[in-house]
Amino acid sequence: MNRKIQLKIFFAFFIILVSCNEKETQASLEIDAYEQHVELRWSPSEEIDSYSIWVSLDGANFTQRGETKDTLFLDFVSDLGSELQLQYEVKASNEGDFTTIASGSAQTRKMTDEELLDMVEYYTFRYFWHGAESNSGMAPERIHLDGEYPQNDAHIVTTGGTGFGLFGIIAGIERGWVSRKEGLTRMEKIVGFLESADRYHGIWGHWIDGQTGKTKAFSKKDDGADLVESAFLMQGLLAVREYYKNGNSEEKALSDRIHTLWQEMEWDWFTQGGKNVLYWHWSPNFEWDMNFALEGYNECLITYVLAASSPTHTIDPEVYHQGWARGGDIKTTANAYGYELQLSHNGSQEYGGPLFWAHYSYLGLNPMGLQDRYADYEKENRNHTLINRAWCLDNPGNFKGYGEDLWGLT
Structure with missing residues (x-):
């Protein structure tokens, strides 16, 4: 075979290889x-x-x-x-x-309703699993998939958001999206980080540097404990504790470590020395200057429920009744679109407020059949949602798209 023919064969073969690589x-x-x-x-x-x-x-x-x-x-x-x-x-x-x-x-x-729920559940899991901050395993305050973080903020994690994510990870383990061992490893990373991160009377800040464990100020005077965000975190951690408490030795050990973190949260200290209300913030630099009393009804119910059920630092019942329930003023007889509301939502008598008020506390608190002297919480959540939907169907502001297929504002 002469040299010219050999070259032709070589180039033909090269073109075939390139074509195959392009297809791959x-x-x-x-x-x-x-x-x-x-x-x-x-x-x-x-x-x-x-x-x-x-x-x-x-x-x-x-x-x-x-x-x-x-x-x-x-x-x-x-x-x-x-x-x-x-x-x-x-x-x-x-x-x-x-x-x-x-x-x-x-x-x-x-898609069927079941397929839709599967999709939402998987997307939720994936956000917290693949989007986790590398060192802490916790949820970043914001995820920028293009890598363009604000300078020095790439590793800032959120406590409340991490609490929400813990439920998603448990679901991911149960659905087989990660193995039980992989899930445990991630949970151990998160708990280990929280054990060494800044705490103030057992309470974490809203934002934490995921590399150092130091508090990242949420605002000028909000540079210390955030009781509400820590409640959102702890309701997720308690779900993890329950999930692992009857598991193998490693799982039981993690459950015990979470229980210790739970015992160390000084809920009663956040009454400012015995007032009948919980306060949202405390700062090592500004102490009680923010002076934000937690009064209902809004997304913060779980804070009072956890404070009341603490095994070590419980609050007096009057803190709930006089503080959260505002001495009974939390009750209302409001009605919107034919749906009754029993609770005054942040003092508002109309519509019931944004839907996240009906979401955040009820990740760890089951409203089905839940009642106290102020409300039937199953009914309150159902009507709150139906009012939100009815408002979007009515669309008094003539917003584009609002209607039967676009509602659920939060």
Whole structure:
């Protein structure tokens, strides 16, 4: 075989290899399609400024859907229709040049209620699992997938948000998204960090530096204990304690460590020496200057429930009745859209307030069948939600989109 023929064969083989590599790159696009959005994920490319995402309904004519520096993109496609057959291309930009690096197809579909709940549960788990701050394992105050954090804030974690995330991680373990051992390792990291982080009479701050454990000021005078955010954290930790208390020796040991943290929280100290109300903040530099009394009804109910049930630093019943319930003034006879409210929401007699007031405390507190002298909390939460929905259906402000398919404001 002469040299010229050998070169032709070599170059033909080289072209075939390049083509195969291009196909592998194209096939690297991972796609999950749901009812109203499509999630796309791809491998990063070196020396790339940004990525643009393009979609086609016919496989020939593409329109741009967005641009990102990340390698994950959510395309909300309700503007294109429903039950769609879509073709995607991801293009990489480098100094103005665009190269298609990945492509794939997606089929959106009608989802059952169960599928919708599965999706929300998985997304919640994934946010807290993959988005965790590296050293502490806790939830960052904000997640910037493109890596663009405000300077010095990349490792700031939130106590309340971490408490919410602990429920999501337990669900992830139960659903098999991570193994029980992986879940335990993450929980041990979080608890170990909290044991050594700044605390004030057993209470953490709102924000903590996830690398050092030092409190990060939430505002000028809010540079110490945050009783409410610590309550949101502890309700999640107590769920973890219960989850592991009958497990193997490592799991029981973690449960015991959480119980110690729970015992060390001095709820009664936050009555400012015996007043009949709990106070939200205390600062090592400004002490009680913020002077924010916790009065209901709002998202803070769990703070009083935990304070009252503390095994070591419980509060007197009058702290609940005179402080949280405002001596009975928490009660109301308000009615909106035909739904009765029993509680005055932050002093407001209308509509019941934003829905997070019906969410935060009830991650660890079951409202079903829960009653006291002021309210039936199952009924209160149901009516609060129905009022929110009815207001969006009524849409008195004529906001775009509000209606049967867009409600649940918080």
